[in-house]
Amino acid sequence: MNFIAEVDIMPHQELLDPQGKTVAKNMKNLHLDGVEDVRIGKHVTLKLTAADEAEARQMVETACQKLLANVIMENFTYELKEAK
Amino acid sequence: MPTTQPAVNLEVAKNLGLNAEEFEKIHKIMGREPNFTELSIFSVMWSEHCSYKNSITWLKTLPRDGSRLLVEAGEENAGLVDIGDGLGCAFKIESHNHPSAIEPYQGAATGVGGIHRDIFTMGARPIAALNSLRFGDIKEPHTRRLVKGVVSGIGDYGNCFGVPTVGGEVYFNSCYNQNILVNAMSVGIVKAGETVSASADGPGNPVFIVGSATGKDGIHGATFASADLTEDSADDLPAVQVGDPFQEKLLLEASLEVITTGAVVGMQDMGAAGITCSTSEMSAKSGTGMQIDLSKVPTRQSNMVPFEILLSESQERMLIVAKKGEEQKLLDVFDKWDLECEEIGVVTDTGRLEFFYEGKKVADVPAEPLVLGGGAPVYEREYTRPAYFDKIAAFDQESITTPDDTLATAKQLFASPNIVSKRWIYEQYDSMVRTNSMGTNAPSDAALVRVKGSTKALAVTTDCNSAYVYADPYKGTMIAVAEAARNIVCSGGLPVAITNCLNFGNPYNPEVYFQFVNAIKGMGEACRKFDTPVTGGNVSFYNQSVHKNGTEPVYPTPTIGMLGLLDHYDQAMTLYFKEAGQSIYLLGQSREDLGSSEYLRLIHGVEQSPVPHFDLEEEYALQQEVSKIIKAGLIDACHDVSEGGLFVTLMEAAMPKGIGFEVNTDASIRKDAFLFGESQSRVMVAVKPEQEEALLNHLKAQNIINTKLGQTVAGNVAIDGQDFGAVREWKSTYDHTLGELIEQ
């Protein structure tokens, strides 16, 4: 079976996100004073082949834990869909 | 949010890292039972990191006076040395070993940020950075991951901050497999009279916090000791501190600008123990106190309780005491740089630190007993001669046979990660920003940094061969100081002062403490000889690997960061051959000595052998003479002999311009010792033909032991008539090996 995983990787909420903070602060130069907070992460799309959804899920988990996310600094969420 | 504080007892104190005796002492100082917040304050201030309780007795034996010193060692955030022309140089080295082992990128980055803050908090603008790194076996994937993380962490922070990384050293040894060392040094320049002290004079003066908001960074110990710890509160504890070099750059510019307004009384950066440490040290220094309203401190995370705000180690923050009535000048500067600046309290004359939160007093402690040199505990630890010394003494050099194939041996040694170029690493650092780096196009043994607005140049270096210190802590540390001085002398400079970063194992291990005590003794003796007082530094204990059968300390690594001075940048001497047809001489005595050499470790697999030959008087005399020869303009290149021996010294002189050399070894000394031995106090020089006679006359007149090795030639290398191939090919190995090892 073919799957597509859409993975979002974000810095842990309790950590300082210097990038997000700086972007948020400078929204005023675009006259977007209403933007209160920005946090910046990554979006990763994986295409994979697996026997079933459970195996696909396991593959995505492993990829995230071992490589895609630095779990000391980042958490991840993902959506898994069967590819048509 | 808990409105009441957790109860206090000995168990809680122990969880905070205090012992029974210390807990008792706190009772006595307070005259009552401390509350949890107060106990937390004592626990961080009396930690090894802030109090130096296990090292200060010995540190005090180091020479700490000198006519050039503008502040006493340990009195301010960094050493400050008079370099003439109305300028001072502030410099310091500090470790960030354990954070870098957990998260190499952020650990190294925040280490760089912390040391730069120590410099600019004194009013000095950082103009150069150096570092000293120790990693485990490069064949381990874990090591390579750490190298990549540490190097990009140092690079990204320093590059963005805009201070060039001009020098450093990197060694690989399996003793650092589990516990890497990341030591960062910053060097800054300040005009005399524009320095700022970390003091809190003048009761009634307002206290400001500036820079980043305060989060729950680095407060694990206290938080886990708190009885109120719940699942939820554990979740919002940051596992690492994130550095923000952009914020630090703004903080630098704003801090230096605010000093020029004249509104600043005192300034202190926040490192370990955050607001607690900065308020107590500034107050203790001035014999004053402070009232601080913690509810006014801008926080990054919601639900922070008072002890968390007090102990937070969030980066890129400063505490400033301003002149009463001149607050607006401060606010204007920080507004210009878009930085937060909040008035959080006032200086008092009580000698006490009084912390309030939402109108209630949450802690009230005397400042003096908290600090080093005040009432913080001081311990003398036991020490015994390490058992492994027997194995070192048992080494028999005669058991090592000289290899038949010198060329093959040279090639193998030359490809050692400890010998090859660290280009893969240093090209990730901006080494040229601020346009003062004289070494970019003309390298010297030490990094030469021009001081704009004067004719002077600084010569800076970090040095420590920890294998020598392991073999003999006393002599090995003398060698570290001597090598730093030699690098500066060979660059045309005068050694002026040092900062040290003392990386050792567990001080409660008597063998480790023996290493520490003897390292300090050796350092003291060498620093007295070279007239380079110790201006400050940092002690890092508990560097060790954990095995099934116990712990194994890292090699004792007392890194020396030395500052040297060239009165005029025209006095600079470089390390490389400029043209063919020059004679090459070795100054100093060749010896039949393989002790603790890279050659013994790499080619023969011998990890335990005696420290190489070293005699302090001999070394000092040689350096004095080299200095005179350079000043007299008698030589064209000068490079000291260190790791890899004379062969590597010659190759390093050959590679920058691709100039070859033809040399002969000395038949009276075994060939491997002559080429690859690391016996100390030797310097290679090259001389132009028209100056050779003058040089020889000088050497003879001064009675300097010297050997003519041969001459420089176009592009190729030959030793004892054997063709060693083109310099170009050696350079290819030299430049690319480390990258290939790391990227494999």
Added chain:
Amino acid sequence: MKFGVVVFPGSNCDDDMIHVLGDVVGASVRKLWHKEESLGDLTTDDCIILPGGFSYGDYMRAGAIARFSPIMTAVIEHANAGGYVWGICNGFQILCEAGLLPGVLLHNDTQRFTCKNVYLKPATDKSAITAKLDQNKAYKIPIAHAEGRFHADEATINQLVANQQVLFYYCDESGQVTADTNPNGTLRNIAGICNEKRNVFGMMPHPERAAEDLLGNTDGLDLFTSLLASTEVAV
């Protein structure tokens, strides 16, 4: 010609540029704070420099936030009116983000920050900063960047080349432009470009770091003297 060097928060080559222009070249130069909304007494005969560094920490993309700094409106007006603008490293990145120059600067193909000496071959003498250069010489000038890989669509690149808007190619010591001399994966070894009107220049290498004998390299100085000499003639 007078110079104005814009200081964005996070600029860190501003002082270097002022040192070279003021103390080495002997030109009149002053800083322009990014919050200013006008260029003051500087006219279209003068040159605005966007220096290297990490404006706004290079967060999001290098130059992405700086292009919205208040002073950029005045810089864009200055450029549109024919005034000289020269962006170096981060300045080049800002000029691309602001649309004053075509293309974009992507992460180096090595994925690493790289600081080292490289060689540049002038690609045209039809720009003020290259007019007086020896068109056959390889100029040794350092780079120091993580995002220096110039990229644009094929049509744009062809147009840049056809119009002689490419200022420099990365080359070797003898002036050969090859794949091996490309330090960051930039398209066709492009190191710097100008706009169609030839008054806005962008380049990744740092000529201000190669402008003093004391530092062992004065190749970069020639770009500044070229600019001054060729604009004198033009005026």
